[in-house]
Amino acid sequence: AQSVTQPDIHITVSExxxxxxxxxxxxxxxxxxxxxxxxxxxxxxxxxxxxxxxTLVQGIKGFEAEFKRSQSSFNLRKPSVHxxxxxxxxxxxxxxxxxxxxxxxxxxxxxx
Amino acid sequence: xxxxxxHPSWVICKSGTSVKIECRSLDFQATTMFWYRQFxxxxxxxxxxxxxxxxxxxxxxxxxxxFLINHxxxxxxxxxxxxxxxxxSSFYICSxxxxxxxxxxxxxxxxxxxxx
Numbered sequence: 001a002q003s004v005t006q007p008d009i010h011i012t013v014s015e016x017x018x019x020x021x022x023x024x025x026x027x028x029x030x031x032x033x034x035x036x037x038x039x040x041x042x043x044x045x046x047x048x049x050x051x052x053x054x055t056l057v058q059g060i061k062g063f064e065a066e067f068k069r070s071q072s073s074f075n076l077r078k079p080s081v082h083x084x085x086x087x088x089x090x091x092x093x094x095x096x097x098x099x100x101x102x103x104x105x106x107x108x109x110x111x112x
Numbered sequence: 113x114x115x116x117x118x119h120p121s122w123v124i125c126k127s128g129t130s131v132k133i134e135c136r137s138l139d140f141q142a143t144t145m146f147w148y149r150q151f152x153x154x155x156x157x158x159x160x161x162x163x164x165x166x167x168x169x170x171x172x173x174x175x176x177x178x179f180l181i182n183h184x185x186x187x188x189x190x191x192x193x194x195x196x197x198x199x200x201s202s203f204y205i206c207s208x209x210x211x212x213x214x215x216x217x218x219x220x221x222x223x224x225x226x227x228x
Contacts (some may be wrong), residue, residue, distance in 0.1 A: 036219075043118070043205055043221035044156075090155065099146060100207070100217055104155040 002027050004093050004103035012109040015083050021076040021106050023091030033074040034092040034100070035065055044090065050074065061085070086110045114140045116208050118220025125196055125227055133191045133223045135206030141186035142208035146217065147179075150203040162189050196227040 003026045013019055025031055032051050036044040048059025055067040065076045074091060088107050094100035115138040125131050135145055144163050148156040162168040162183035170176050178200075180192040189208075193200050203224055207217040 032216075034216075041203075041222075041224065044207075044219040046216075046218075049216060094217070099158055099161055101158065102148075102156045107153075 002031075002093050002099075002101045004091050004101055006089075006091055006103035006106050008106045009104070010107045010109065012111060013081055014111045016080050019076075019078045019081045019085070019108070021089050021091075021108070023074045023076065023103060024072050025074060025091070025093045026072065027093055031093045033065075033067060034094070035059065035063070035074075035076050036090045036092060036102075037061075038088045038090065038105075040087075047076070047089075081108075081110055083110045083112065114138075114208075114210055114218045116142075116206065116218045116220040118206055118223055120223060121221060122224040123226070125225070127197055127227055128195055130192055130194045131196055131225060133193075133204055133206070133225075135189045135191070135208065135220050137187045137208040137218070140208075140210050142189075142210065143186065144209045145183055145189040146207045146209075147181060147189075147191050148205045148207070150205060150222075152203075156205060159191075193225065196225070198227045201225055201227045 005024045034049045035047040038044050047063050048057045050057045050067045057065050063078050088105045090105045091103040092100050117136045119134045147159045150156045159174045160168045160170045162181045164183050164186050168181035183189040203222050205222040207219045209217045
């Protein structure tokens with residue numbers, strides 16, 4: 001069965017510092033992987049996605065993620081965070097004609 | 113990118129009444145739509161998958177008779193919460209998959225349901 005694990009419930013970083021949010025997945029076939037961001041009371045915005053090809057994926061807002069099959073991971077990174085990046089981040093896994101399953105999310109806090 | 117419109121964005125209803133939430137794909141045809149429920153500060157829990165023209169597939173533990181899903185066309189799916197109770201209060205989010213690309217889903221802005 002598909003599953004997604006985001007081990008960090010909360011992460012706090014200083015503005016301007018680098019960021020890495022962890023995501024591990026379990027899926028029997030080649031997964032399609034996503035990172036979404038959600039601001040309070042809002043829907044989800046897709047940051048980036050991995051379907052195939054280059055394992056380093058560039059997304060919007062300066063985010064990137066690296067797919068590592070050997071580690072079943074798809075960690076999200078940003079070299080320098082901004083206060084506006086404070087939000088909830090969800091990693092998700094899906095496949096062709098299959099449902100998309102979300103991790104529990106990581107709440108990102110930014111210190112001024 | 114593709115746009116999914118969810119309506120209403122928030123609704124307050126009395127216990128015992130029914131509430132309908134609409135999910136529309138505005139500029140693409142969606143063969144599959146998903147309905148999620150999100151409790152405060154928690155992740156999205158998939159409730160059901162609906163395919164155009166067929167019955168929805170519900171996740172384990174989701175009451176079919178309480179959460180009625182209709183996917184009447186390639187651009188519209190509806191979720192009706194029947195005989196709502198305060199414990200049904202939640203944030204409901206729909207997503208739709210582009211017909212020609214069965215891997216990426218686009219999300220609506222969500223509906224905040226409060227049952228009083």
